[in-house]
Amino acid sequence: MRMTTDMGETTHKAVAWLMLAGLALSLVMAGFISYYASSSPDGLESVAESEGFIDSAQDSATVGSPLSDYGLVNVTDERLSVGLAGVIGVAITFIVALGLFYLLTVGKRRKPASDSIQESSGG
Amino acid sequence: MHIPDGFLDAQVSVVAGVVAVAGIAVCLRGSRRTLDERTAPLAGLVAVFIFAAQMLNFPVGAGTSGHLIGAALAAILVGPYAGALAVTVVLTVQALFFADGGLTALGLNIVNMALIASVVAWFAFRAVVKTLGRTKPTVLFAAWLAGLLSVLGAVSGFMVEFAFGGTTAISLSSVTAAMFSVHVVIGIIEGVITALVVWAVASVRPDLVTGLRDIEQPQRSSTQQPEGATA
Numbered sequence: 001m002r003m004t005t006d007m008g009e010t011t012h013k014a015v016a017w018l019m020l021a022g023l024a025l026s027l028v029m030a031g032f033i034s035y036y037a038s039s040s041p042d043g044l045e046s047v048a049e050s051e052g053f054i055d056s057a058q059d060s061a062t063v064g065s066p067l068s069d070y071g072l073v074n075v076t077d078e079r080l081s082v083g084l085a086g087v088i089g090v091a092i093t094f095i096v097a098l099g100l101f102y103l104l105t106v107g108k109r110r111k112p113a114s115d116s117i118q119e120s121s122g123g
Numbered sequence: 124m125h126i127p128d129g130f131l132d133a134q135v136s137v138v139a140g141v142v143a144v145a146g147i148a149v150c151l152r153g154s155r156r157t158l159d160e161r162t163a164p165l166a167g168l169v170a171v172f173i174f175a176a177q178m179l180n181f182p183v184g185a186g187t188s189g190h191l192i193g194a195a196l197a198a199i200l201v202g203p204y205a206g207a208l209a210v211t212v213v214l215t216v217q218a219l220f221f222a223d224g225g226l227t228a229l230g231l232n233i234v235n236m237a238l239i240a241s242v243v244a245w246f247a248f249r250a251v252v253k254t255l256g257r258t259k260p261t262v263l264f265a266a267w268l269a270g271l272l273s274v275l276g277a278v279s280g281f282m283v284e285f286a287f288g289g290t291t292a293i294s295l296s297s298v299t300a301a302m303f304s305v306h307v308v309i310g311i312i313e314g315v316i317t318a319l320v321v322w323a324v325a326s327v328r329p330d331l332v333t334g335l336r337d338i339e340q341p342q343r344s345s346t347q348q349p350e351g352a353t354a
Contacts, residue, residue, distance in 0.1 A: 018165065018168070018331070030175035037178060038188035041186070042180060042190065047302050047305060051301055052291070052293060053130065053290075053293060055291075058127065060128055060218065062226060068221065068222040082178075089174055089221065092220060093171050093212060094171045096216060097169075097171060097209060097212045101164070105155070105163045108155065108159070
């Protein structure tokens with residue numbers, strides 16, 4: 001039933017490689033490099049400070065959550081705390097995004113008609 | 124650029140929430156039409172990469188940092204509909220789990236960083252590549268410009284929202300000048316990262332770059348046989 005061959009083995013392989021490489025890179029970025037990121041206020045925050053409206057900011061309702069502010073709760077080592085939060089964030093985003101985009105293409109497994117000319121003659 | 128709760132009043136936040144929901148609905152329909160089984164996993168990967176990249180704040184000037192928004196990258200790689208959805212997923216995960224960006228401000232953040240930024244980036248990229256022709260330098264330049272303009276588009280969205288619903292009575296022109304001067308720098312870096320990643324993907328699998336779809340590469344030579352001309 002699954003039409004894995006109609007889009008070519010090489011494309012499958014390329015997508016799989018791209019996925020693996022991209023996922024590995026994202027894990028390294030969120031899990032390791034994130035510790036070295038600048039902790040200065042971002043553009044909007046910094047403008048809010050200099051222009052004098054930073055005090056209007058309120059804590060988000062989720063500020064007490066276990067991953068709040070990119071640190072895993074109860075982990076005192078800062079490198080570990082931000083790294084674990086990053087890896088968990090990558091995992092959550094991966095599941096939600098892949099799930100969403102998979103659901104969007106369910107029941108729509110064929111490529112556009114212009115790309116599957118040979119297939120239609122083959123039945 | 125994540126707006127926290129409290130910067131903007133309830134009315135503007137609600138209006139932005141409604142616009143965000145409508146925009147997401149359009150993007151869901153558009154994604155269903157444009158994604159296939161090759162590009163759907165790529166769209167998921169784009170979201171993951173943006174989440175990771177947004178953790179990496181880089182310094183811009185004294186005491187200020189910036190990070191990738193990623194909407195330009197997402198739009199160029201998987202199209203504006205799926206791109207905007209990918210950024211929306213990231214913003215929602217950040218607001219729900221990481222207290223990054225307010226909950227009542229989620230609609231505002233989606234409008235600015237997912238919807239406006241993706242649309243601006245898509246049209247900028249396509250217009251430049253179509254106008255200048257599809258060569259490596261023009262694709263790089265188009266991606267860079269799309270990245271820069273996507274950030275400035277998001278800032279423009281914020282300024283409109285702030286003009287109508289800012290909770291602090293302060294000089295609008297002063298905030299506008301400060302916002303744009305900081306975010307021009309952030310946008311230039313956004314453009315550089317966008318160009319690098321688009322170039323990396325395009326050199327491996329140009330057919331997977333939605334923004335290059337239906338734009339033919341110019342023929343190297345009209346007298347030569349085209350077959351086998353490019354690897």
